[in-house]
Amino acid sequence: MKRTKLICVAGARPNFMKVAPLWRLLSCDRHFACVLVHTGQHYDEQLSGQFFRDLALPGHYLGVGSGSHAQQTAEVMRRFEPVLETECADGVIVVGDVNSTMAATVVAAKMHVPVCHVEAGLRSFDRSMPEEINRLITDAISDVLLVSEASGRRNLLSEGIPEYRIHLVGNLMIDSLRQCLGRAQRSGILSRLRINGRPFGLVTLHRPANVDRAESLDEIAAALIEISQTVPLYFPVHPRTRTHLERTTIGRSANITLLEPPGYLTFLGLMSHSSVVLTDSGGIQEETTVLGIPCLTLRKNTERPVTIEQGTNTLAGTRRASILAAWKAMREHPKTGCIPPLWDGAAAERCLDALHSYFRISRKPIRGRARAAEIVAF
């Protein structure tokens, strides 16, 4: 029997935990042959290598690296095209909203190879964010749109995407979280940082709008320094943020500990024990909702509204005053929240069903699925 050949594309840190659970199921399914392509948009050991090891992923590496948006996008396209030609794939799977996602989608669509977009339909309605442009383009030309929350389905329908292309499958990143949480909590990070048993907050910042401009970063830094008087803060610093942070006084603040960006398991271990998370990341809004940890999102909008409507997330804005007001409100009335529908650790199964149905393969349970379940139970 000829297998349907799929290429799974990942490029940057938040892609790897979305690809891992799906890749594992696909590679155990006798109907599919799956090839993983890492574009190399992220290439540092801490943003890429460690993640591949934590998530046990193999991969072809394109070595694209950094550059302006145009350079990076063009380089992914230039290097992905020959891979797609050589592999003669029947479909391409892209995840998330990074430049690699959009670039691989454009290449595949122009070569008439069907594209499946995982995490389709999320919208911040803020076109100053590079990710929003990537989302709009990717969704407009993808063939199968796998959606993580109900707002995604609504957004796609309102943009004229036909309903038969849209499948609400839940959240693949939460599959990874559920599979890895036990190992993450045994990572020993609390003892290494000597914070066993003490409350602490976790900070991440990397959005260009927050970190590239001195005025924005100064506002956020002032709020963090004030919050750290109440609870010590641990801050793994993304490479984009590192140089900009040197301009602020955060590094000299006694109650804020700057860290190198940890791998997936270490970060998850740290986050799962934190009392509050302050972040501008997309995925962390979702992970804190599932972990039941209050999250202050240092942005004016979110493309993940379910984390606010049902989860533990609050939009805190980016000004010192708005962040401190949200912090005060959160301490007075902590948000409890619940876990959104289908964020249950079985999203990869539903993605697989959607792929089976798109490629018109029998959906009957097959032996390969049982094997996959064993493999993912670490």
Ligand code: UD1
């Ligand atoms: C990218 C994604 C963003 C995602 C984030 C997660 C886009 C448009 N942005 O942003 O959606 O949330 O990844 O981290 O795709 N750098 C290193 N080592 C690396 C990678 C980058 O030092 O391994 C530095 C370089 O100076 C680079 C800068 O970080 O210029 C930014 O990297 P880039 O991939 O352009 O975007 P991110 O800010 O990481």
